[in-house]
Amino acid sequence: MFPKSSVRQFSSSAASAYKVTVLGAAGGIGQPLSLLMKLNHKVTNLALYDLRLGKGVATDISHIPTNSTVEGYGPEDDGLAKALKDADVVLIPAGVPRKPGMTRDDLFNTNASIVRDLAKAAAVNAPKAALLIISNPVNSTVPIVSEVLKEKGVYNPKKLFGVTTLDVLRSSRFLSQVVGTDPTTETVTVVGGHSGVTIVPLLSQTKHKDLPKEKYDALVHRIQFGGDEVVQAKNGAGSATLSMAQAGARMAGSVLKGLAGETDITEPTYIDSPLFKSEGVDFFSSRVTLGPEGVKEVHPLGTISTAEEEMIKVAKETLIKNIKKGVDFVKANP
Ligand SMILES: NC(=O)C1=CN([C@@H]2O[C@H](COP(=O)(O)OP(=O)(O)OC[C@H]3O[C@@H](n4cnc5c(N)ncnc54)[C@H](O)[C@@H]3O)[C@@H](O)[C@H]2O)C=CC1
Numbered sequence: 001m002f003p004k005s006s007v008r009q010f011s012s013s014a015a016s017a018y019k020v021t022v023l024g025a026a027g028g029i030g031q032p033l034s035l036l037m038k039l040n041h042k043v044t045n046l047a048l049y050d051l052r053l054g055k056g057v058a059t060d061i062s063h064i065p066t067n068s069t070v071e072g073y074g075p076e077d078d079g080l081a082k083a084l085k086d087a088d089v090v091l092i093p094a095g096v097p098r099k100p101g102m103t104r105d106d107l108f109n110t111n112a113s114i115v116r117d118l119a120k121a122a123a124v125n126a127p128k129a130a131l132l133i134i135s136n137p138v139n140s141t142v143p144i145v146s147e148v149l150k151e152k153g154v155y156n157p158k159k160l161f162g163v164t165t166l167d168v169l170r171s172s173r174f175l176s177q178v179v180g181t182d183p184t185t186e187t188v189t190v191v192g193g194h195s196g197v198t199i200v201p202l203l204s205q206t207k208h209k210d211l212p213k214e215k216y217d218a219l220v221h222r223i224q225f226g227g228d229e230v231v232q233a234k235n236g237a238g239s240a241t242l243s244m245a246q247a248g249a250r251m252a253g254s255v256l257k258g259l260a261g262e263t264d265i266t267e268p269t270y271i272d273s274p275l276f277k278s279e280g281v282d283f284f285s286s287r288v289t290l291g292p293e294g295v296k297e298v299h300p301l302g303t304i305s306t307a308e309e310e311m312i313k314v315a316k317e318t319l320i321k322n323i324k325k326g327v328d329f330v331k332a333n334p
Pocket residue numbers: 023024025026027028029030049050051052093094095096097098107111114118133134135136137138163164165166167194238239240241244
């Protein structure tokens with residue numbers, strides 16, 4: 001028999017209940033991401049929405065014996081509103097992926113309106129939710145969501161996140177391959193945005209700051225263009241899905257830990273950031289500590305190398321354009 005006090009303690013720690021919604025849940029990312037969210041014990045209600053197969057994926061996942069309910073929705077019968085109703089965390093991997101030869105920016109024309117419309121529905125049905133944007137181009141889709149939420153009068157910059165975690169995962173993996181270490185021991189802060197030259201790994205802040213120039217340059221290039229490797233290998237059938245699901249589940253898990261009041265939960269993520277606003281860069285990824293209200297603290301970059309300073313300068317120039325493109329889109333197409 002357990003002593004009474006330990007039984008009581010167990011019930012109170014299991015008290016936090018979170019509804020997580022995945023929009024685009026039947027896609028290449030959506031399916032494994034939904035699976036991983038079903039395995040997260042903080043999630044008590046998982047709502048899966050897609051234009052097709054939302055219910056099928058939900059029924060499949062619902063047979064996994066973790067203590068959460070799973071509901072699946074399609075566009076019929078007000079499914080989007082029901083999926084979003086009172087969600088605590090909304091993950092958005094809806095939209096088209098790249099094919100070889102395309103940049104993430106080439107996805108803008110299709111994905112901008114998808115993300116805008118999903119953000120409108122979130123503004124109405126889950127105005128307090130933390131929104132985690134995966135759909136590309138992240139550098140522009142996050143500003144799109146922010147503009148929509150501003151128009152609806154429910155914008156909370158502490159609750160909007162561009163998911164850049166895959167760049168962090170790749171940095172750990174690729175660095176460990178270069179230096180011959182266990183990737184689980186390698187932590188790399190990646191700042192800027194999520195595409196090509198806007199992805200800036202701060203390798204000077206790791207134990208391996210003295211890599212020979214050739215190796216350093218090749219590593220930075222691999223981190224910045226890691227997505228292309230997958231796009232080319234899949235040869236027209238899409239981009240990263242499984243590693244992205246792991247990245248999305250890690251970020252969502254960290255946001256949930258923050259909401260639950262766990263301390264010292266920090267992730268690099270692309271947010272409405274004060275760091276370079278004075279230079280016109282309204283969104284920027286850097287280390288962010290997460291808390292019960294979402295963003296708790298935005299960390300400055302810290303000491304960086306001359307090479308990193310130069311990369312950040314280039315990243316900011318591109319980010320200003322990417323951000324403006326998202327904002328202008330919503331202004332012209334409200
Ligand atoms: N942030 C990041 O690091 C990464 C972002 N991505 C991006 O994630 C997005 C999704 O990629 P995949 O899952 O591979 O694509 P996919 O084509 O396999 O899946 C997308 C899903 O979204 C659904 N969808 C489309 N419009 C929708 C709408 N209005 N409402 C609800 N669902 C809708 C589709 O039915 C489909 O099931 C792409 O834009 C891709 O570029 C991909 C990898 C990494």
